[in-house]
Amino acid sequence: QVHLAESGGGSVQAGDSLRLSCTASGRAMTSNPRSLYSMGWFRQAPGKAREFVAGINYNGGITLYGDSVKGRFAITRDNVKNTVDLQMNNLKIEDTANYLCAALLSTVVVTGDQDWDYWGKGVPVTVSS
Numbered sequence: 001q002v003h004l005a006e007s008g009g010g011s012v013q014a015g016d017s018l019r020l021s022c023t024a025s026g027r028a029m030t031s032n033p034r035s036l037y038s039m040g041w042f043r044q045a046p047g048k049a050r051e052f053v054a055g056i057n058y059n060g061g062i063t064l065y066g067d068s069v070k071g072r073f074a075i076t077r078d079n080v081k082n083t084v085d086l087q088m089n090n091l092k093i094e095d096t097a098n099y100l101c102a103a104l105l106s107t108v109v110v111t112g113d114q115d116w117d118y119w120g121k122g123v124p125v126t127v128s129s
Helices: none
Strands: 003-007 010-013 018-025 038-044 051-056 063-065 073-078 083-088 097-104 123-128
Touching: 003 097, 018 038, 018 097, 018 123, 038 073, 038 083, 051 073, 051 083, 051 097, 063 073
Parallel strands: 010 123
Antiparallel strands: 003 018, 018 083, 038 051, 038 097, 051 063, 073 083, 097 123
């Protein structure tokens, strides 16, 4: 079992930066083959489907980004602190959404939300003009 807790959401203006953090507990984030898992961030705006934002594999060697955030967002993980962060730069109004952390018990990173195993409750991010 993996418990995920997000932090760092808030309200900013367009062009600002924000950093989200997700702390995993219940199972150590380690490169041990018996507990390998990928981490990711999704977002969901009101009335819209959940959207893949970024994902990172167990050792940080592979990262994937949604097209709408490429070049602006960066995902990193710290397997000692059991955290995964999302640095969001040059935020746009369309980035406004609830951001959710997810964990996938696999060595690969996938973009479909139906494939992820564990979810946090999410944190709101609001970007205004």
